Amino acid sequence: MAQVAYDESYPLDHAAQARRVALARWRRRAIALLRHMILILVAVVFALPFYWMLVSSLKPSSLVFSQPLQLFPNPIRWENFYDAATFPGFPFLRFLWNSTFYAGMATIGTVLSCALVGYGFARLRFPGRDILFILTLVTLMIPGVVTLIPTFLLFKTAGLLGSYAPLIAPRFLGDAFFIFMMRQFYLNLPTELADAARVDGASEFRIFWQIILPLVRPALMVVAVFTFLWTWHDFFGPLIYLSDPSQYPLSLGLFAFRAQRVTEWGLTMAGAVLTTLPLIVVFFLAQKSFLEGIKLTGLKG
Protein backbone atom coordinates (compact mmCIF):
# COMPACT_ATOMS: atom_id res chain seq x y z
CA MET A 1 0.00 0.00 0.00
CA ALA A 2 2.99 2.23 0.39
CA GLN A 3 3.22 2.32 -3.40
CA VAL A 4 0.15 4.53 -3.55
CA ALA A 5 2.32 7.35 -2.31
CA TYR A 6 4.54 6.97 -5.35
CA ASP A 7 1.62 6.76 -7.73
CA GLU A 8 2.45 9.74 -9.92
CA SER A 9 6.09 10.06 -9.11
CA TYR A 10 9.08 9.68 -11.42
CA PRO A 11 10.53 6.35 -10.21
CA LEU A 12 7.37 4.39 -10.95
CA ASP A 13 7.19 5.84 -14.44
CA HIS A 14 10.77 4.82 -14.86
CA ALA A 15 10.00 1.28 -13.77
CA ALA A 16 7.20 1.02 -16.29
CA GLN A 17 9.48 2.14 -19.02
CA ALA A 18 12.12 -0.34 -17.96
CA ARG A 19 9.49 -3.07 -18.08
CA ARG A 20 8.53 -2.01 -21.59
CA VAL A 21 12.16 -2.04 -22.72
CA ALA A 22 12.70 -5.43 -21.17
CA LEU A 23 9.57 -6.74 -22.85
CA ALA A 24 10.72 -5.44 -26.22
CA ARG A 25 14.07 -7.06 -25.67
CA TRP A 26 12.44 -10.39 -24.86
CA ARG A 27 10.23 -10.09 -27.89
CA ARG A 28 13.25 -9.49 -30.12
CA ARG A 29 15.01 -12.45 -28.59
CA ALA A 30 11.97 -14.67 -29.04
CA ILE A 31 11.70 -13.68 -32.70
CA ALA A 32 15.41 -14.30 -33.26
CA LEU A 33 15.07 -17.68 -31.59
CA LEU A 34 12.07 -18.56 -33.74
CA ARG A 35 13.99 -17.52 -36.85
CA HIS A 36 16.90 -19.71 -35.93
CA MET A 37 14.59 -22.62 -35.22
CA ILE A 38 13.00 -22.32 -38.68
CA LEU A 39 16.42 -21.93 -40.30
CA ILE A 40 17.74 -25.00 -38.51
CA LEU A 41 14.72 -26.99 -39.64
CA VAL A 42 15.23 -25.86 -43.26
CA ALA A 43 18.93 -26.63 -42.94
CA VAL A 44 18.16 -30.17 -41.81
CA VAL A 45 15.79 -30.67 -44.76
CA PHE A 46 18.44 -29.29 -47.17
CA ALA A 47 21.16 -31.50 -45.69
CA LEU A 48 19.05 -34.65 -45.77
CA PRO A 49 19.60 -35.58 -49.47
CA PHE A 50 23.36 -35.20 -48.92
CA TYR A 51 23.20 -37.47 -45.90
CA TRP A 52 21.05 -40.00 -47.71
CA MET A 53 23.29 -40.07 -50.77
CA LEU A 54 26.29 -40.81 -48.55
CA VAL A 55 24.47 -43.38 -46.38
CA SER A 56 23.07 -45.21 -49.40
CA SER A 57 26.48 -45.23 -51.08
CA LEU A 58 27.83 -47.22 -48.13
CA LYS A 59 25.11 -49.86 -48.08
CA PRO A 60 25.02 -53.09 -50.03
CA SER A 61 22.45 -52.61 -52.81
CA SER A 62 20.09 -55.06 -51.09
CA LEU A 63 19.86 -52.82 -48.02
CA VAL A 64 19.25 -49.43 -49.74
CA PHE A 65 15.50 -50.08 -49.55
CA SER A 66 15.48 -52.49 -46.63
CA GLN A 67 12.51 -52.85 -44.31
CA PRO A 68 12.87 -51.45 -41.70
CA LEU A 69 14.95 -48.69 -43.22
CA GLN A 70 18.51 -48.37 -41.97
CA LEU A 71 19.21 -44.76 -41.02
CA PHE A 72 22.86 -45.63 -40.63
CA PRO A 73 24.58 -48.26 -42.81
CA ASN A 74 25.34 -51.50 -41.02
CA PRO A 75 27.62 -53.01 -42.15
CA ILE A 76 29.42 -50.10 -43.83
CA ARG A 77 30.38 -51.22 -47.30
CA TRP A 78 33.33 -49.07 -48.44
CA GLU A 79 33.91 -51.52 -51.28
CA ASN A 80 31.05 -49.82 -53.17
CA PHE A 81 33.45 -47.07 -54.15
CA TYR A 82 36.09 -49.50 -55.30
CA ASP A 83 33.50 -51.55 -57.19
CA ALA A 84 32.01 -48.49 -58.88
CA ALA A 85 35.44 -47.11 -59.79
CA THR A 86 36.39 -50.36 -61.51
CA PHE A 87 33.00 -51.61 -62.74
CA PRO A 88 33.38 -53.49 -66.04
CA GLY A 89 32.15 -51.26 -68.86
CA PHE A 90 31.66 -48.28 -66.51
CA PRO A 91 35.10 -47.08 -65.45
CA PHE A 92 34.23 -44.25 -63.06
CA LEU A 93 37.89 -43.32 -62.66
CA ARG A 94 38.03 -42.84 -66.40
CA PHE A 95 34.80 -40.78 -66.23
CA LEU A 96 36.42 -38.66 -63.53
CA TRP A 97 39.36 -37.93 -65.77
CA ASN A 98 37.06 -37.17 -68.73
CA SER A 99 35.03 -34.71 -66.64
CA THR A 100 38.20 -33.03 -65.42
CA PHE A 101 39.48 -32.72 -68.98
CA TYR A 102 36.16 -31.45 -70.34
CA ALA A 103 35.53 -28.93 -67.55
CA GLY A 104 39.18 -27.87 -67.50
CA MET A 105 39.40 -27.21 -71.24
CA ALA A 106 36.02 -25.47 -71.32
CA THR A 107 37.14 -23.25 -68.44
CA ILE A 108 40.41 -22.28 -70.11
CA GLY A 109 38.61 -21.54 -73.36
CA THR A 110 35.81 -19.51 -71.78
CA VAL A 111 38.08 -17.47 -69.51
CA LEU A 112 40.49 -16.61 -72.33
CA SER A 113 37.87 -15.75 -74.92
CA CYS A 114 35.56 -13.80 -72.61
CA ALA A 115 38.45 -11.82 -71.11
CA LEU A 116 39.54 -10.88 -74.63
CA VAL A 117 36.14 -10.12 -76.15
CA GLY A 118 34.83 -8.33 -73.07
CA TYR A 119 37.84 -6.02 -73.19
CA GLY A 120 37.20 -5.23 -76.83
CA PHE A 121 33.63 -4.23 -76.04
CA ALA A 122 34.52 -2.23 -72.94
CA ARG A 123 37.67 -0.32 -73.75
CA LEU A 124 38.23 -0.11 -77.48
CA ARG A 125 36.22 2.05 -79.87
CA PHE A 126 35.38 0.72 -83.32
CA PRO A 127 32.50 1.21 -85.75
CA GLY A 128 29.67 -1.28 -85.19
CA ARG A 129 30.65 -2.04 -81.62
CA ASP A 130 27.37 -1.08 -79.99
CA ILE A 131 25.21 -2.98 -82.47
CA LEU A 132 27.38 -6.03 -81.96
CA PHE A 133 27.03 -5.72 -78.21
CA ILE A 134 23.25 -5.42 -78.38
CA LEU A 135 23.19 -8.54 -80.57
CA THR A 136 25.21 -10.28 -77.89
CA LEU A 137 22.61 -9.42 -75.27
CA VAL A 138 19.81 -10.61 -77.57
CA THR A 139 21.44 -14.04 -77.88
CA LEU A 140 21.09 -14.39 -74.10
CA MET A 141 17.34 -14.71 -74.61
CA ILE A 142 17.55 -17.45 -77.24
CA PRO A 143 16.92 -20.92 -75.80
CA GLY A 144 19.90 -23.14 -76.61
CA VAL A 145 17.69 -25.78 -78.20
CA VAL A 146 16.90 -23.71 -81.32
CA THR A 147 20.52 -23.73 -82.41
CA LEU A 148 21.12 -27.31 -81.37
CA ILE A 149 20.18 -29.36 -84.43
CA PRO A 150 22.08 -27.39 -87.13
CA THR A 151 25.08 -27.15 -84.80
CA PHE A 152 24.97 -30.91 -84.39
CA LEU A 153 24.71 -31.37 -88.17
CA LEU A 154 27.61 -28.96 -88.65
CA PHE A 155 29.88 -31.03 -86.42
CA LYS A 156 28.59 -34.19 -88.05
CA THR A 157 29.60 -32.86 -91.48
CA ALA A 158 32.98 -31.92 -90.05
CA GLY A 159 33.37 -35.54 -88.92
CA LEU A 160 33.77 -34.52 -85.29
CA LEU A 161 30.98 -36.58 -83.70
CA GLY A 162 32.24 -38.91 -81.01
CA SER A 163 34.90 -36.48 -79.87
CA TYR A 164 35.16 -33.63 -77.39
CA ALA A 165 35.78 -31.07 -80.16
CA PRO A 166 32.10 -29.99 -80.51
CA LEU A 167 31.89 -29.58 -76.74
CA ILE A 168 35.12 -27.66 -76.25
CA ALA A 169 35.93 -25.74 -79.45
CA PRO A 170 32.97 -23.29 -79.22
CA ARG A 171 34.08 -22.29 -75.72
CA PHE A 172 37.23 -20.75 -77.16
CA LEU A 173 35.07 -18.29 -79.11
CA GLY A 174 33.27 -16.80 -76.14
CA ASP A 175 30.04 -16.94 -74.16
CA ALA A 176 27.46 -14.15 -74.28
CA PHE A 177 26.78 -14.05 -70.56
CA PHE A 178 30.37 -13.97 -69.39
CA ILE A 179 31.36 -11.47 -72.10
CA PHE A 180 28.64 -9.21 -70.72
CA MET A 181 29.92 -9.73 -67.18
CA MET A 182 33.57 -9.10 -68.06
CA ARG A 183 32.61 -5.94 -69.94
CA GLN A 184 30.96 -4.53 -66.82
CA PHE A 185 34.13 -5.25 -64.88
CA TYR A 186 36.40 -3.53 -67.39
CA LEU A 187 34.14 -0.50 -67.49
CA ASN A 188 34.70 0.03 -63.77
CA LEU A 189 38.48 0.18 -64.09
CA PRO A 190 40.32 3.52 -64.19
CA THR A 191 41.68 4.35 -67.66
CA GLU A 192 44.81 6.26 -66.62
CA LEU A 193 47.15 3.28 -66.52
CA ALA A 194 46.24 2.09 -69.98
CA ASP A 195 46.44 5.61 -71.38
CA ALA A 196 49.92 6.08 -69.96
CA ALA A 197 51.05 2.79 -71.48
CA ARG A 198 49.51 3.77 -74.81
CA VAL A 199 51.45 7.04 -74.80
CA ASP A 200 54.58 4.99 -74.13
CA GLY A 201 53.82 3.05 -77.28
CA ALA A 202 52.61 -0.26 -75.84
CA SER A 203 50.42 -2.33 -78.15
CA GLU A 204 46.75 -2.81 -77.26
CA PHE A 205 47.33 -6.48 -76.67
CA ARG A 206 50.23 -5.80 -74.33
CA ILE A 207 48.17 -3.29 -72.38
CA PHE A 208 45.41 -5.86 -72.07
CA TRP A 209 47.69 -8.72 -71.10
CA GLN A 210 50.11 -6.98 -68.74
CA ILE A 211 48.14 -4.15 -67.21
CA ILE A 212 44.43 -4.90 -67.36
CA LEU A 213 44.23 -8.67 -66.84
CA PRO A 214 45.93 -8.66 -63.42
CA LEU A 215 43.37 -6.08 -62.28
CA VAL A 216 40.35 -8.23 -63.16
CA ARG A 217 41.59 -11.43 -61.60
CA PRO A 218 38.56 -11.71 -59.26
CA ALA A 219 36.21 -11.50 -62.26
CA LEU A 220 38.21 -14.13 -64.13
CA MET A 221 37.86 -16.38 -61.08
CA VAL A 222 34.07 -15.95 -61.16
CA VAL A 223 33.99 -16.90 -64.85
CA ALA A 224 36.28 -19.85 -64.18
CA VAL A 225 34.42 -21.38 -61.25
CA PHE A 226 30.99 -21.13 -62.85
CA THR A 227 32.17 -22.44 -66.20
CA PHE A 228 33.83 -25.35 -64.43
CA LEU A 229 30.70 -26.06 -62.38
CA TRP A 230 28.27 -25.88 -65.29
CA THR A 231 30.48 -27.90 -67.62
CA TRP A 232 30.83 -30.60 -64.95
CA HIS A 233 27.01 -30.58 -64.71
CA ASP A 234 26.56 -30.81 -68.48
CA PHE A 235 24.62 -33.88 -69.49
CA PHE A 236 22.89 -32.87 -72.71
CA GLY A 237 26.02 -32.01 -74.70
CA PRO A 238 27.92 -35.23 -73.99
CA LEU A 239 24.70 -37.23 -74.51
CA ILE A 240 24.41 -35.88 -78.02
CA TYR A 241 28.04 -35.76 -79.14
CA LEU A 242 29.68 -38.76 -77.46
CA SER A 243 28.99 -42.39 -78.15
CA ASP A 244 31.84 -44.46 -76.70
CA PRO A 245 31.38 -45.06 -72.94
CA SER A 246 35.12 -44.74 -72.36
CA GLN A 247 34.75 -41.07 -73.37
CA TYR A 248 31.84 -40.28 -71.06
CA PRO A 249 32.13 -37.63 -68.37
CA LEU A 250 30.74 -38.47 -64.92
CA SER A 251 27.17 -37.23 -65.41
CA LEU A 252 26.61 -39.22 -68.57
CA GLY A 253 28.53 -42.21 -67.22
CA LEU A 254 26.38 -42.27 -64.10
CA PHE A 255 23.23 -42.05 -66.23
CA ALA A 256 24.40 -44.91 -68.45
CA PHE A 257 25.38 -47.02 -65.45
CA ARG A 258 21.99 -46.64 -63.80
CA ALA A 259 20.19 -47.35 -67.11
CA GLN A 260 21.93 -50.70 -67.34
CA ARG A 261 22.33 -51.73 -63.68
CA VAL A 262 18.87 -50.81 -62.46
CA THR A 263 19.12 -52.66 -59.16
CA GLU A 264 22.64 -51.67 -58.14
CA TRP A 265 21.51 -48.78 -55.97
CA GLY A 266 24.45 -48.94 -53.59
CA LEU A 267 26.92 -48.61 -56.45
CA THR A 268 24.77 -45.99 -58.19
CA MET A 269 24.86 -43.84 -55.07
CA ALA A 270 28.61 -44.38 -54.77
CA GLY A 271 28.82 -43.16 -58.37
CA ALA A 272 26.69 -40.14 -57.44
CA VAL A 273 29.07 -39.34 -54.57
CA LEU A 274 32.05 -39.64 -56.92
CA THR A 275 30.29 -37.33 -59.38
CA THR A 276 29.46 -34.75 -56.72
CA LEU A 277 32.45 -34.76 -54.38
CA PRO A 278 34.99 -33.02 -56.67
CA LEU A 279 32.58 -30.11 -57.11
CA ILE A 280 32.01 -29.82 -53.37
CA VAL A 281 35.79 -29.61 -52.93
CA VAL A 282 36.03 -26.96 -55.66
CA PHE A 283 33.16 -25.07 -54.07
CA PHE A 284 34.82 -24.90 -50.66
CA LEU A 285 38.16 -23.93 -52.18
CA ALA A 286 36.63 -21.14 -54.25
CA GLN A 287 33.64 -20.26 -52.08
CA LYS A 288 34.49 -16.58 -52.15
CA SER A 289 34.36 -16.45 -55.95
CA PHE A 290 31.07 -18.33 -55.99
CA LEU A 291 29.34 -16.02 -53.52
CA GLU A 292 30.85 -12.99 -55.24
CA GLY A 293 29.56 -14.16 -58.60
CA ILE A 294 26.04 -14.82 -57.33
CA LYS A 295 25.85 -11.42 -55.70
CA LEU A 296 27.30 -9.50 -58.63
CA THR A 297 25.46 -11.02 -61.49
CA GLY A 298 22.56 -12.99 -60.14
CA LEU A 299 23.96 -16.29 -61.33
CA LYS A 300 21.72 -19.31 -60.97
CA GLY A 301 23.09 -22.68 -59.98
Add this chain to the structure above:
Amino acid sequence: MAVLSKPFRRMSPLRWREARAGYLFVLPWVLSLLLFTLYPLIATGYLSFTDYTVLTSPTWVGLDNYVTMFTNDQSFWTAVNNSAYYALISVPLGLVLSLALALLLNMRATGIGLYRTLFYLPSVVPPVAATLVFVVLFEPVSGLINTFLRTVGMPAPAWFADPNWSKPGLILMSLWGIGASTLIFLAGLQDIPKSLLEAAEIDGAGAWAKFWHVTLPLLSPVILFNLVIGVIYSFQVFTQAMVIGGTTGRPLESMLMLMVLIYRNAFGYFKMGYASAIAVVLMVFVFALTLLIFRLSRRWVFVEGGEQ
Protein backbone atom coordinates in the same frame (compact mmCIF):
# COMPACT_ATOMS: atom_id res chain seq x y z
CA MET B 1 29.44 -1.16 -96.66
CA ALA B 2 28.87 2.50 -97.48
CA VAL B 3 27.57 3.00 -93.97
CA LEU B 4 30.66 1.46 -92.50
CA SER B 5 33.28 3.03 -94.77
CA LYS B 6 32.33 6.61 -93.90
CA PRO B 7 33.61 6.55 -90.30
CA PHE B 8 36.66 4.65 -91.48
CA ARG B 9 37.72 7.37 -93.91
CA ARG B 10 37.48 10.04 -91.27
CA MET B 11 39.59 8.13 -88.78
CA SER B 12 42.92 9.40 -87.57
CA PRO B 13 45.76 6.85 -87.66
CA LEU B 14 45.53 6.52 -83.89
CA ARG B 15 41.77 5.85 -83.96
CA TRP B 16 42.25 3.42 -86.82
CA ARG B 17 44.84 1.54 -84.80
CA GLU B 18 42.39 1.32 -81.91
CA ALA B 19 39.55 0.14 -84.15
CA ARG B 20 41.73 -2.52 -85.73
CA ALA B 21 42.71 -3.80 -82.29
CA GLY B 22 39.03 -3.75 -81.28
CA TYR B 23 38.05 -5.95 -84.22
CA LEU B 24 40.81 -8.38 -83.41
CA PHE B 25 39.67 -8.59 -79.77
CA VAL B 26 36.04 -9.36 -80.61
CA LEU B 27 36.83 -11.52 -83.63
CA PRO B 28 36.37 -14.87 -81.85
CA TRP B 29 32.94 -13.81 -80.68
CA VAL B 30 31.91 -12.60 -84.14
CA LEU B 31 32.87 -16.03 -85.48
CA SER B 32 30.83 -17.66 -82.72
CA LEU B 33 27.81 -15.47 -83.46
CA LEU B 34 27.95 -16.34 -87.16
CA LEU B 35 28.75 -20.03 -86.79
CA PHE B 36 26.90 -21.07 -83.64
CA THR B 37 24.03 -18.59 -83.43
CA LEU B 38 23.09 -16.90 -86.69
CA TYR B 39 23.61 -19.80 -89.06
CA PRO B 40 21.93 -22.40 -86.77
CA LEU B 41 18.97 -20.06 -86.17
CA ILE B 42 18.34 -19.67 -89.88
CA ALA B 43 18.97 -23.36 -90.49
CA THR B 44 16.54 -24.41 -87.76
CA GLY B 45 13.90 -22.17 -89.31
CA TYR B 46 14.54 -23.74 -92.71
CA LEU B 47 14.68 -27.33 -91.42
CA SER B 48 11.36 -26.86 -89.65
CA PHE B 49 9.73 -26.71 -93.10
CA THR B 50 11.43 -29.88 -94.31
CA ASP B 51 11.52 -33.60 -93.90
CA TYR B 52 15.06 -34.49 -92.95
CA THR B 53 16.28 -37.85 -91.70
CA VAL B 54 20.03 -37.11 -92.04
CA LEU B 55 20.49 -39.97 -94.54
CA THR B 56 18.97 -38.09 -97.50
CA SER B 57 18.99 -34.35 -98.09
CA PRO B 58 16.08 -32.30 -96.66
CA THR B 59 12.87 -32.18 -98.69
CA TRP B 60 10.58 -29.17 -98.47
CA VAL B 61 7.19 -30.00 -96.95
CA GLY B 62 5.87 -26.53 -96.20
CA LEU B 63 3.86 -26.29 -93.03
CA ASP B 64 3.41 -30.05 -92.70
CA ASN B 65 5.52 -30.35 -89.53
CA TYR B 66 3.57 -27.61 -87.80
CA VAL B 67 0.23 -29.03 -88.91
CA THR B 68 1.22 -32.47 -87.67
CA MET B 69 2.43 -31.03 -84.39
CA PHE B 70 -0.75 -29.14 -83.62
CA THR B 71 -3.34 -31.52 -84.98
CA ASN B 72 -1.92 -35.00 -85.12
CA ASP B 73 0.65 -35.52 -82.38
CA GLN B 74 -0.81 -36.27 -78.98
CA SER B 75 2.69 -36.39 -77.51
CA PHE B 76 3.26 -32.75 -78.40
CA TRP B 77 0.25 -31.58 -76.39
CA THR B 78 1.22 -33.88 -73.54
CA ALA B 79 4.68 -32.30 -73.52
CA VAL B 80 3.23 -28.77 -73.65
CA ASN B 81 1.02 -29.64 -70.69
CA ASN B 82 3.83 -31.22 -68.71
CA SER B 83 6.28 -28.38 -69.34
CA ALA B 84 3.68 -25.71 -68.53
CA TYR B 85 2.57 -27.57 -65.38
CA TYR B 86 6.14 -27.83 -64.20
CA ALA B 87 7.17 -24.25 -65.05
CA LEU B 88 4.03 -22.50 -63.85
CA ILE B 89 4.09 -24.19 -60.44
CA SER B 90 7.79 -24.65 -59.71
CA VAL B 91 8.80 -21.08 -60.64
CA PRO B 92 6.31 -19.11 -58.48
CA LEU B 93 6.65 -21.59 -55.62
CA GLY B 94 10.43 -21.40 -55.79
CA LEU B 95 10.30 -17.58 -55.86
CA VAL B 96 8.06 -17.30 -52.80
CA LEU B 97 10.05 -19.82 -50.79
CA SER B 98 13.45 -18.42 -51.73
CA LEU B 99 12.27 -14.91 -50.84
CA ALA B 100 10.97 -16.16 -47.48
CA LEU B 101 14.26 -17.91 -46.84
CA ALA B 102 16.21 -14.79 -47.77
CA LEU B 103 14.10 -12.73 -45.33
CA LEU B 104 14.88 -15.22 -42.58
CA LEU B 105 18.57 -15.05 -43.41
CA ASN B 106 18.63 -11.26 -43.54
CA MET B 107 19.84 -10.61 -40.00
CA ARG B 108 23.05 -10.02 -38.20
CA ALA B 109 23.90 -13.13 -36.28
CA THR B 110 26.70 -15.59 -36.05
CA GLY B 111 26.23 -18.66 -38.17
CA ILE B 112 24.44 -16.91 -41.05
CA GLY B 113 27.41 -17.68 -43.28
CA LEU B 114 27.01 -21.36 -42.48
CA TYR B 115 23.33 -21.36 -43.49
CA ARG B 116 24.22 -19.49 -46.68
CA THR B 117 26.79 -22.11 -47.63
CA LEU B 118 24.45 -24.99 -46.85
CA PHE B 119 21.53 -23.52 -48.79
CA TYR B 120 23.68 -22.97 -51.86
CA LEU B 121 25.35 -26.38 -51.74
CA PRO B 122 22.54 -28.28 -53.56
CA SER B 123 23.11 -26.04 -56.60
CA VAL B 124 26.62 -27.48 -56.78
CA VAL B 125 25.39 -31.07 -57.12
CA PRO B 126 25.28 -32.28 -60.75
CA PRO B 127 21.64 -32.67 -61.84
CA VAL B 128 22.04 -36.34 -62.79
CA ALA B 129 23.39 -37.20 -59.34
CA ALA B 130 20.80 -35.05 -57.56
CA THR B 131 17.94 -36.64 -59.48
CA LEU B 132 19.13 -40.15 -58.71
CA VAL B 133 19.31 -39.29 -55.01
CA PHE B 134 15.71 -38.08 -55.16
CA VAL B 135 14.66 -41.24 -56.99
CA VAL B 136 16.01 -43.10 -53.94
CA LEU B 137 14.40 -40.70 -51.46
CA PHE B 138 11.01 -40.88 -53.25
CA GLU B 139 11.00 -44.68 -53.66
CA PRO B 140 7.32 -45.61 -53.12
CA VAL B 141 7.60 -48.60 -50.77
CA SER B 142 10.63 -48.05 -48.60
CA GLY B 143 12.10 -44.71 -49.61
CA LEU B 144 13.03 -42.37 -46.78
CA ILE B 145 10.27 -39.85 -47.54
CA ASN B 146 7.42 -42.36 -47.71
CA THR B 147 8.72 -44.18 -44.64
CA PHE B 148 8.55 -40.86 -42.81
CA LEU B 149 5.12 -39.99 -44.21
CA ARG B 150 3.70 -43.35 -43.12
CA THR B 151 5.26 -43.03 -39.66
CA VAL B 152 3.45 -39.75 -39.06
CA GLY B 153 0.26 -41.19 -40.52
CA MET B 154 0.15 -39.25 -43.77
CA PRO B 155 -0.72 -40.67 -47.20
CA ALA B 156 2.39 -41.88 -49.04
CA PRO B 157 2.01 -41.40 -52.82
CA ALA B 158 4.09 -43.42 -55.28
CA TRP B 159 5.82 -40.24 -56.59
CA PHE B 160 7.91 -41.07 -59.67
CA ALA B 161 5.97 -44.32 -60.14
CA ASP B 162 2.58 -42.58 -60.33
CA PRO B 163 1.74 -40.33 -63.31
CA ASN B 164 -0.29 -38.06 -61.03
CA TRP B 165 2.50 -37.60 -58.51
CA SER B 166 5.63 -37.58 -60.68
CA LYS B 167 5.42 -33.88 -61.52
CA PRO B 168 4.77 -32.79 -57.92
CA GLY B 169 7.81 -34.92 -57.04
CA LEU B 170 9.85 -33.14 -59.71
CA ILE B 171 8.70 -29.77 -58.38
CA LEU B 172 9.59 -30.67 -54.77
CA MET B 173 12.97 -31.75 -56.04
CA SER B 174 13.46 -28.42 -57.82
CA LEU B 175 12.87 -26.65 -54.50
CA TRP B 176 16.06 -28.22 -53.20
CA GLY B 177 17.84 -25.86 -55.60
CA ILE B 178 16.31 -22.56 -54.43
CA GLY B 179 19.53 -21.64 -52.60
CA ALA B 180 20.93 -19.76 -55.59
CA SER B 181 17.95 -17.41 -55.92
CA THR B 182 17.83 -17.13 -52.12
CA LEU B 183 21.33 -15.67 -52.21
CA ILE B 184 20.37 -13.30 -55.03
CA PHE B 185 17.41 -12.10 -52.96
CA LEU B 186 19.62 -11.80 -49.89
CA ALA B 187 22.03 -9.56 -51.79
CA GLY B 188 19.04 -7.46 -52.90
CA LEU B 189 17.75 -7.21 -49.34
CA GLN B 190 21.12 -6.07 -48.08
CA ASP B 191 21.12 -3.29 -50.68
CA ILE B 192 17.96 -1.74 -49.24
CA PRO B 193 18.98 1.45 -47.42
CA LYS B 194 18.47 1.14 -43.65
CA SER B 195 17.35 4.78 -43.57
CA LEU B 196 14.21 3.98 -45.59
CA LEU B 197 13.16 1.21 -43.22
CA GLU B 198 13.84 3.43 -40.21
CA ALA B 199 11.85 6.28 -41.74
CA ALA B 200 8.92 3.92 -42.22
CA GLU B 201 9.27 2.77 -38.63
CA ILE B 202 9.17 6.34 -37.35
CA ASP B 203 6.00 6.83 -39.37
CA GLY B 204 4.53 3.98 -37.37
CA ALA B 205 4.84 1.15 -39.91
CA GLY B 206 4.77 -2.35 -38.44
CA ALA B 207 6.85 -5.26 -39.70
CA TRP B 208 4.25 -6.22 -42.32
CA ALA B 209 3.76 -2.66 -43.60
CA LYS B 210 7.52 -2.22 -43.87
CA PHE B 211 7.79 -5.40 -45.90
CA TRP B 212 4.84 -4.62 -48.15
CA HIS B 213 5.52 -0.93 -48.78
CA VAL B 214 9.31 -0.66 -48.61
CA THR B 215 11.10 -3.99 -48.96
CA LEU B 216 8.95 -5.56 -51.66
CA PRO B 217 8.87 -2.58 -54.06
CA LEU B 218 12.63 -2.12 -53.73
CA LEU B 219 13.15 -5.81 -54.32
CA SER B 220 10.79 -6.03 -57.30
CA PRO B 221 13.52 -5.72 -59.99
CA VAL B 222 15.31 -8.70 -58.43
CA ILE B 223 12.02 -10.63 -58.35
CA LEU B 224 11.49 -9.85 -62.03
CA PHE B 225 15.01 -11.02 -62.85
CA ASN B 226 14.55 -14.30 -60.98
CA LEU B 227 11.12 -14.80 -62.54
CA VAL B 228 12.31 -14.35 -66.12
CA ILE B 229 15.39 -16.54 -65.68
CA GLY B 230 13.27 -19.15 -63.86
CA VAL B 231 10.65 -19.33 -66.62
CA ILE B 232 13.23 -19.52 -69.43
CA TYR B 233 15.13 -22.29 -67.65
CA SER B 234 12.21 -24.35 -66.41
CA PHE B 235 10.61 -24.59 -69.85
CA GLN B 236 13.88 -26.17 -70.97
CA VAL B 237 14.07 -28.73 -68.18
CA PHE B 238 15.64 -31.87 -69.60
CA THR B 239 18.17 -33.73 -67.47
CA GLN B 240 15.91 -34.38 -64.47
CA ALA B 241 13.01 -35.53 -66.63
CA MET B 242 15.29 -37.73 -68.71
CA VAL B 243 16.86 -39.39 -65.64
CA ILE B 244 13.44 -40.14 -64.15
CA GLY B 245 11.43 -41.03 -67.24
CA GLY B 246 13.83 -41.63 -70.13
CA THR B 247 12.81 -40.71 -73.67
CA THR B 248 9.30 -42.08 -73.15
CA GLY B 249 8.63 -39.84 -70.17
CA ARG B 250 7.68 -42.63 -67.74
CA PRO B 251 5.43 -43.03 -65.93
CA LEU B 252 2.84 -42.83 -68.72
CA GLU B 253 4.38 -39.81 -70.52
CA SER B 254 3.94 -37.72 -67.34
CA MET B 255 7.65 -36.76 -67.48
CA LEU B 256 7.60 -36.07 -71.22
CA MET B 257 8.84 -32.46 -71.34
CA LEU B 258 9.19 -30.44 -74.57
CA MET B 259 12.97 -30.82 -74.49
CA VAL B 260 12.64 -34.59 -74.11
CA LEU B 261 10.25 -34.66 -77.06
CA ILE B 262 12.70 -32.66 -79.19
CA TYR B 263 15.54 -34.95 -78.17
CA ARG B 264 13.47 -38.05 -78.92
CA ASN B 265 12.47 -36.83 -82.39
CA ALA B 266 15.92 -35.57 -83.34
CA PHE B 267 18.19 -38.24 -81.92
CA GLY B 268 15.82 -41.16 -81.38
CA TYR B 269 13.80 -41.07 -84.62
CA PHE B 270 16.20 -38.82 -86.57
CA LYS B 271 13.29 -36.60 -87.58
CA MET B 272 15.46 -33.49 -87.68
CA GLY B 273 12.83 -31.42 -89.52
CA TYR B 274 10.04 -32.19 -87.10
CA ALA B 275 12.32 -31.69 -84.06
CA SER B 276 13.35 -28.30 -85.48
CA ALA B 277 9.71 -27.29 -85.77
CA ILE B 278 9.09 -28.14 -82.10
CA ALA B 279 12.21 -26.17 -81.16
CA VAL B 280 10.90 -23.16 -83.09
CA VAL B 281 7.56 -23.39 -81.28
CA LEU B 282 9.33 -23.69 -77.92
CA MET B 283 11.40 -20.60 -78.68
CA VAL B 284 8.43 -18.54 -79.82
CA PHE B 285 6.53 -19.62 -76.72
CA VAL B 286 9.35 -18.73 -74.32
CA PHE B 287 9.84 -15.40 -76.12
CA ALA B 288 6.15 -14.57 -75.90
CA LEU B 289 6.02 -15.46 -72.24
CA THR B 290 9.11 -13.39 -71.45
CA LEU B 291 7.61 -10.46 -73.32
CA LEU B 292 4.34 -10.84 -71.44
CA ILE B 293 6.17 -10.91 -68.10
CA PHE B 294 8.06 -7.74 -69.02
CA ARG B 295 4.85 -6.04 -70.16
CA LEU B 296 3.00 -6.90 -66.97
CA SER B 297 6.05 -6.01 -64.90
CA ARG B 298 5.48 -2.31 -65.60
CA ARG B 299 2.60 -2.54 -63.17
CA TRP B 300 4.51 -4.02 -60.29
CA VAL B 301 8.21 -3.43 -60.73
CA PHE B 302 9.46 -0.34 -58.95
CA VAL B 303 11.93 1.76 -60.91
CA GLU B 304 14.03 4.08 -58.80
CA GLY B 305 13.52 7.66 -59.94
CA GLY B 306 10.57 6.55 -62.10
CA GLU B 307 6.97 7.77 -61.69
CA GLN B 308 5.43 5.00 -59.51
